[in-house]
Amino acid sequence: MKKVIAKMAAPIALAIAMSAGVSANEIKWHGINNERPAAFTPISCSEARKMLVSHGFTHLRARDCSGMQYRFEAKRQEVAHVILFSPESGGWVALPR
Secondary structure, eight states: OHHHHHHHHHHHHHHHHHHTTOOGGGOOEEOOOTTSOSSOOOOOHHHHHHHHHHTTOEEEEEEEOOTTOEEEEEEETTEEEEEEEOTTTOOEEEEEO
């Protein structure tokens, strides 16, 4: 069941991004780890934050750290982004605002 949910995260994020006016060509998924064991604890909000900081994001603000997808607001190279993070797979996508 968790694998099914994790596989659904990308299409859901794509639909959200496209409804916000972001084209599919602008979206890049990062850090998806398909080799994680089936029985694992999802990544916590604070762990997700550390991962995003290590990828160069600053001014991170957690907006929603519940459910199947976390939502952050941050800056990278002075450009504001909304970041959708999958706690199941560790994958994330940064959508420029």
